Amino acid sequence: MAYETAAAMQGESLRKGPWHEEEDERLITFVKLLGSRRWDYVARVSGLKRSGKSCRLRWLNYLRPNIKHGHISAEEEKIILQLHERWGNKWSMIARKLPGRTDNEIKNYWRTHLRKKEMIQEQENFQFGRDNGRQLFLFQGECSRVQNYNAESYKPCDDILDTENRSYEAVGQSDFNLTSSPYETRLSDWISSEFPSDQSEIISQEDCNSTDSCYCYPSWVSQENDLWGCSDSLWNME
DNA sequence: AAGTTAGCCAACCGCCACCGC
DNA sequence: TGCGGTGGCGGTTGGCTAACT
Numbered sequence: 241m242a243y244e245t246a247a248a249m250q251g252e253s254l255r256k257g258p259w260h261e262e263e264d265e266r267l268i269t270f271v272k273l274l275g276s277r278r279w280d281y282v283a284r285v286s287g288l289k290r291s292g293k294s295c296r297l298r299w300l301n302y303l304r305p306n307i308k309h310g311h312i313s314a315e316e317e318k319i320i321l322q323l324h325e326r327w328g329n330k331w332s333m334i335a336r337k338l339p340g341r342t343d344n345e346i347k348n349y350w351r352t353h354l355r356k357k358e359m360i361q362e363q364e365n366f367q368f369g370r371d372n373g374r375q376l377f378l379f380q381g382e383c384s385r386v387q388n389y390n391a392e393s394y395k396p397c398d399d400i401l402d403t404e405n406r407s408y409e410a411v412g413q414s415d416f417n418l419t420s421s422p423y424e425t426r427l428s429d430w431i432s433s434e435f436p437s438d439q440s441e442i443i444s445q446e447d448c449n450s451t452d453s454c455y456c457y458p459s460w461v462s463q464e465n466d467l468w469g470c471s472d473s474l475w476n477m478e
Numbered sequence: 479a480a481g482t483t484a485g486c487c488a489a490c491c492g493c494c495a496c497c498g499c
Numbered sequence: 500t501g502c503g504g505t506g507g508c509g510g511t512t513g514g515c516t517a518a519c520t
Contacts, residue, residue, distance in 0.1 A: 258488070258514090280505065296506070297489065332508060343508075348487055483519075490512075497505085 255289040259298055263288055267295055268303055276304070301342045308340035312349055320346055321354060 259267075270286040276299055279292030288295065301307075312320075316338055323334045331343035331350075338346065 256490075278505085292505075293491095293507095294489080300507095301488075329509065344488075347509075352486060481520085483517105485517080486515085488512105488514090491510085493508090493510100495505105495507085497503105499502090499504105 253289070254291050254294075256294075259302075263290070264298070264303055267298060271299055271303075297344075301344045306340050307342065309345075312341075312345075312353075316341070317349075317354070320350065324350065324354070 255263075266286055266288055267282075270282050270288075274282050274285065276282075276296075279296040281292070283290055283292040283295045286295075290298075319338060320334060323330075323337060327333055329347075331347045335341055335343040335346050
């Protein structure tokens with residue numbers, strides 16, 4: 241690892257985890273002396289048992305002057321929303337438009353606050369079968385009748401299921417988009433590429449009378465082309 | 479009061495682009 | 500022109516704390 245060279249070459253292991261006050265003070269001192277560009281050099285010369293990368297991150301996210309911490313104002317939130325809509329997850333670009341805020345802070349804020357709002361917004365605007373025609377539903381619990389859903393007959397889940405008698409979880413494509421693990425992203429991409437957007441029917445597992453999990457799957461997932469027996473390309477992350 | 483869950487945030491990881499040799 | 504070193508970036512994780520049961 242390139243970033244381990246500084247301390248590793250001196251036979252020392254690099255420190256990880258939270259920064260101590262003394263480390264912060266030392267880093268500030270050496271950045272003032274050497275500038276905030278050559279982080280590997282700063283890490284080496286300062287004697288901090290940290291990687292250049294770690295020093296850079298600490299400086300940018302916490303120690304540099306004029307940095308703002310804490311409450312994101314309504315105005316800032318509005319800007320974040322607008323820029324995210326325009327640029328997507330370009331956190332550093334968005335951060336440049338918000339003086340004193342770091343990409344890390346904006347990213348965290350988005351994930352914990354704004355994403356929820358967007359999810360709610362998406363659910364409100366959700367038109368089953370029109371925009372994202374393909375939905376995967378996983379119903380936990382009894383599911384014994386065939387249900388055909390399409391854009392015209394779509395009803396909110398609460399209407400479809402008797403919530404007093406069944407617990408369920410519905411996973412829509414929009415939810416796949418909001419998750420970010422490699423496999424989920426791959427799955428979402430795979431669904432988009434494999435199936436045309438006009439295939440909107442969802443049917444449930446017909447002969448499922450048990451109280452165990454039962455799957456209601458889109459009609460476009462045929463027996464020959466089911467999710468679990470699909471081509472290697474979906475699961476192969478190489 | 480103790481255990482569990484959810485929210486938050488600092489820090490790490492891995493990938494990629496750039497630059498100098 | 501290829502290669503290694505470095506910085507930048509986005510995604511992810513882990514730990515702390517508050518809220519809830």
